Amino acid sequence: MSSEVTVTVNGESRAVPHGSNVREVLKHIPGRDLVAARVNGKVVDLTRKLEQDAVVEPILIDSPEGLDVIRHSTAHLMAMAVQQLYPGTQVTIGPVIEDGFFYDFAPKTPFTLEDLPKIEAKMRELAKADLKIERVEVAREDAIRQFTEMGEGYKVEIIQGIPDDTVSIYREGDWMDLCRGPHVPSTRYLKAFKLTSVAGAYWRGDEHNAMLSRIYGTAFATKEALDEHLKLIELARLRDHRKLGREMGLYIFDPISPGSPFYLPKGTIILNELTDYMRRLYRRYGYDEVVTPQVFKNELWHTSGHWENFRENMFISPDPEGEMTSVDTGPEGWHHGYALKPMNCPGHTFVYRAEKRSYRDLPLRIAEFSRLHRAERSGTLHGLMRVRSMAQDDAHIFCREDQIEDEVAMNLQMVRDVYGALGFERVEFKLATMPEQHLGTEEQWRMTEAQLGNAMSRNEIAYEINPKEGAFYGPKIEIYVSDALKRRWQVATIQLDYNNPERFDLTYINSAGVAERPVMIHRAILGSLERFIGVLIEHTGGVLPFWLAPEQVRVLSLSEKVEDYAKEIAELLKREGYRAHSDIRNEKLGFKVREAELAKVPYMIVVGEREAADRSVSLRLLRGEKSNAMPLANLVELLKKEPIPA
């Protein structure tokens, strides 16, 4: 073995002694800036010794990868602090997540918010102590023995799941943890961190397992970057749709119906404008709208499979004319009862079956905006984002197999129309593929997955694969957007379904006169209108595009003397079809402007004696932009230029 190895840094190669570590090779980078490195493409610790020729790339503290290292090391620091403060607490896993990290513990009693300052103080103390963080490779069996002795049952379980012969352990002072690494070389690198919240979390995410106690935190390269991040979170909270919805008078929630919004008049306008927009698109894209029942006999849900797969999420009632005893005899007793629909699909099969269908009828596109009710578990409810009562821009396409790709492509085009018109730049697409439990053959799945993929490619849509996350009856395209706090929500979806046509025995007569089975495509562009409105409010901070604004124009009178003129303008605009109101209250202009700003009214019209004298108006737009008095007619022309999509 040669006593030297060749390292390449920044494209320059040189020889260094065999066994030099990464830190030495990159010593031109000052102290704390360097947190780890990539050696031949693999991310490693700075103490890693170079045993062979290598390309070495530094990972700096403020790069995305460097932040991950900092956060991961901070998670370990937290685990160390927790075990010192609360002996007997077991550690489990502590990964880096977007914007921070968490660590799940199995403590004797769950952590509360009050524990966080104590833990944070301990962490600062340990960070200051400048403890070396060292990587040790140990034999798998030794590691199992060691962690068993330590009483770390969860770690043992993790190691047992690792196929390698050796595992890496990181020592930090007299504390140690199983970890893949890499980590910063010493705790003094960890200077800017904050523990943010506690939460329960199931071991391995399975609710049949023990409930662990999770602590969330975040860490940055500098205190300034941390403060900046905390400030952004504060700002995002101001855009919370629950807060804005109340302030703007759009909707309320009341314990009398948990998880179900009460749309106030202004919120109802948004809801109706959105559905009207979809109706315009439907006319263009060849959809037919229907209205089907809200309540069905449970027979339907048995046929559709919802009884087996979705019953715990359904509102079910006994047959009002039946014996009351049927209520008490358990699930089977409900057999003759009724349930509120959680989805439109089974009902739409009856629309399909209303006539004998020919291949010439396909594709048949059936749309419906009816309200749906789902008995979501109480802990999951979240403003408009997760509700029990909702409407979707729902539709089911019944088509032949050879029509799938075109239909999916057409719907993706609609998705782009809609999200483009509403200014969502960050829309993410995923293709959810065949799950373990599935109907149909693997060939059939691969073929339909390819059709979905092709349809996306045709629309130049980049997508990720979401492996094994398809519905048991078919693959699906999932479309996501994020809320103000960067929580990602699925909005639109396009799903292939071979199952329901089978269950409901749907057929069409092909050109040879033979009955064939159609395919069903479930699709929603906005998804749940509730969720979509929630995301839209947060996305825009409540400043909605003109066509969606519940109140489009507010005429502010300066004094009693111009009351009539203000009312006249509002009436005129209403006749022109705008949502206009006059504010003739006995208040100062500044007060009225403030209220109109808070209500996010896009056009504020100010009229005083000057304007009344020559029948003009002064205009103020949201956020203070003003223009001088203009003739009334010019205002109407201006409003006419506001775009209305589709």
Place this chain on the structure above:
RNA sequence: GCCCAUGUAGCUCAGUCGGUAGAGCACUUCCUUGGUAAGGAAGAGGUCACGGGUUCGAAUCCCGUCGUGGGCUCCA
């Protein structure tokens, strides 16, 4: 459903050590008639989420239920 937190006026929130409630905004009335983000005064408004318990006495302490918030799980 599970873990943690939380629930006081329509809204946002004070309320100390257990001694039966306060502010601002909103609302009503009056004054003020104004020029681009809060003019002034007065009034009205609460079974302190609900049900138990401890106590001479509970908004306050304990238990339960319901709701809400942050997560887990599920999903649009």
